Amino acid sequence: MREDLRRLADAVARRVERRLIEELRATPCEATAEQCTGDGLCAVRRPDDVRRVQQAGAVRVGASPGIGPVRSDLAAIIDHTLLRPDASREDLARLCDEALQYRFASVCVNSANVRFCAERLRGSGVRTVAVVGFPLGAASTHAKAFETRQAIRDGADEIDMVINLGALKGRDYRTVLEDIRAVVEAARPHPVKVILETGALDRDGKVIGCALAKAAGAAFVKTSTGFGPGGATVEDVALMRAIVGDDVGVKASGGVRDGETAERLVAAGATRIGASASVAIVSGRGGTSGY
Amino acid sequence: MREDLRRLADAVARRVERRLIEELRATPCEATAEQCTGDGLCAVRRPDDVRRVQQAGAVRVGASPGIGPVRSDLAAIIDHTLLRPDASREDLARLCDEALQYRFASVCVNSANVRFCAERLRGSGVRTVAVVGFPLGAASTHAKAFETRQAIRDGADEIDMVINLGALKGRDYRTVLEDIRAVVEAARPHPVKVILETGALDRDGKVIGCALAKAAGAAFVKTSTGFGPGGATVEDVALMRAIVGDDVGVKASGGVRDGETAERLVAAGATRIGASASVAIVSGRGGTSGY
Numbered sequence: 001m002r003e004d005l006r007r008l009a010d011a012v013a014r015r016v017e018r019r020l021i022e023e024l025r026a027t028p029c030e031a032t033a034e035q036c037t038g039d040g041l042c043a044v045r046r047p048d049d050v051r052r053v054q055q056a057g058a059v060r061v062g063a064s065p066g067i068g069p070v071r072s073d074l075a076a077i078i079d080h081t082l083l084r085p086d087a088s089r090e091d092l093a094r095l096c097d098e099a100l101q102y103r104f105a106s107v108c109v110n111s112a113n114v115r116f117c118a119e120r121l122r123g124s125g126v127r128t129v130a131v132v133g134f135p136l137g138a139a140s141t142h143a144k145a146f147e148t149r150q151a152i153r154d155g156a157d158e159i160d161m162v163i164n165l166g167a168l169k170g171r172d173y174r175t176v177l178e179d180i181r182a183v184v185e186a187a188r189p190h191p192v193k194v195i196l197e198t199g200a201l202d203r204d205g206k207v208i209g210c211a212l213a214k215a216a217g218a219a220f221v222k223t224s225t226g227f228g229p230g231g232a233t234v235e236d237v238a239l240m241r242a243i244v245g246d247d248v249g250v251k252a253s254g255g256v257r258d259g260e261t262a263e264r265l266v267a268a269g270a271t272r273i274g275a276s277a278s279v280a281i282v283s284g285r286g287g288t289s290g291y
Numbered sequence: 292m293r294e295d296l297r298r299l300a301d302a303v304a305r306r307v308e309r310r311l312i313e314e315l316r317a318t319p320c321e322a323t324a325e326q327c328t329g330d331g332l333c334a335v336r337r338p339d340d341v342r343r344v345q346q347a348g349a350v351r352v353g354a355s356p357g358i359g360p361v362r363s364d365l366a367a368i369i370d371h372t373l374l375r376p377d378a379s380r381e382d383l384a385r386l387c388d389e390a391l392q393y394r395f396a397s398v399c400v401n402s403a404n405v406r407f408c409a410e411r412l413r414g415s416g417v418r419t420v421a422v423v424g425f426p427l428g429a430a431s432t433h434a435k436a437f438e439t440r441q442a443i444r445d446g447a448d449e450i451d452m453v454i455n456l457g458a459l460k461g462r463d464y465r466t467v468l469e470d471i472r473a474v475v476e477a478a479r480p481h482p483v484k485v486i487l488e489t490g491a492l493d494r495d496g497k498v499i500g501c502a503l504a505k506a507a508g509a510a511f512v513k514t515s516t517g518f519g520p521g522g523a524t525v526e527d528v529a530l531m532r533a534i535v536g537d538d539v540g541v542k543a544s545g546g547v548r549d550g551e552t553a554e555r556l557v558a559a560g561a562t563r564i565g566a567s568a569s570v571a572i573v574s575g576r577g578g579t580s581g582y
Binding site (some may be wrong): 025064083084085086087088089090095110111112113114115136137138139140141142143146147150151154162164165166167170172197200227228 | 353374375376377378379380381401402403404405406425426427428429430431432433434437438441442445453456457458460461463488491518519
């Protein structure tokens, strides 16, 4: 059985990589030198996504007093995030209140803070996301699964787990797959996002990490913890989207600080944005340009 | 009952701080300007510790070929540490083999790696230390307690947990105390070290963190995760030693890279050193001077 799992994981990883390369070779490219991202996964190759974000960009609604127009389309896909270990109750209360005010998809918090946030958000439609095995991904599988169950008991609606990075880089795919699968089982029917920590991985690692997350039943793959090297890039999001296909979400997180960056990540294939600067992203405050 | 706990914690914190201040005021100081650390907790005020480390410094034994004399006295109090999330099996095997070769007190690893290390070290007398709730300390109390139980099932001999930093900074001492107590109960009879992340705390936070750890039954207080701001300092170690008294250990960790630094921390009151550069510390390779 364990051997079967390993073979399955290897086969999935090989298959998705082969399909990706074939697809890229088969697609003629019209990108200019300026538009090209080098790996064929740029916005030019993905016109549907570009159109989608352009359409999204046209929708703006008024919101809270004093901050001008707010991007409700972006707000609805933002996990409003506070993962600093020294976050106080006041910080968490403000996080929840901002999420309610701007109608963010959720708040994303450490598991010790789930109960507090879930109670504050109860009945609002704004979800509570718990990170698990965060941020190193190096807790034991049993511990991750238990932390997941406890977070859901405390009111979490979604789980963002960190992949076992050591096992992934060591090509121990069975361990990676079983680790994710245990959390997916523990969370069921709640969705699980798998954080790859893309800034710590080479291209193979990202491809295989996505393949394993999908094979294990993850609802999303996610770029970064925000505590590791690097953050969300357009190239990584496009690669991840190409690997997981249309039935798995892609969450871009880490270093997303303005609406323009968020738009570019959505154009590349992100269906969720993780950010602490969410208010700046939707209101344009702190944004570099545009709106 | 919960109210009782809160009152107890507050009383303990107040008592230790008062006692500390009284002790300092009562002790005449002979430190020169150069020796003074500013808070009265310097080596001059602690001659016993200085003598202890001087005696320790006199003991040197030969060890593995090619590296010259090795400090066996320091080796015996070093937790040889590898907490990088991308550590491979090869890295962990090397960690264990170095711990065996130099007779370090233990290896200190993430909980996902406990089983591997404990099996490799079985019967050797070199212990396996698992970090729990690492490095943010922001996992739920139930999750930390479970991770502890699982680590011990997997072969851990000691637990290094991270304190709930948000609760400590928010002066929610009941939560801090119950969090530590749950892990102490889960680990019993194995010892628990409580990581304060001193670089993120002001003096009050360090004093109260130590008092709560002691009140909750911790075997050690420990300075730093190595992932947060700052690392072990002589001043923090001396302060922690003054708070916890002689029946609780103090582990200095974070940024300890040479034997001279390790000696200064021991002189200040550390009874355990956490380091990745353990081989350099005991062999003088990479050390700045002295031996």
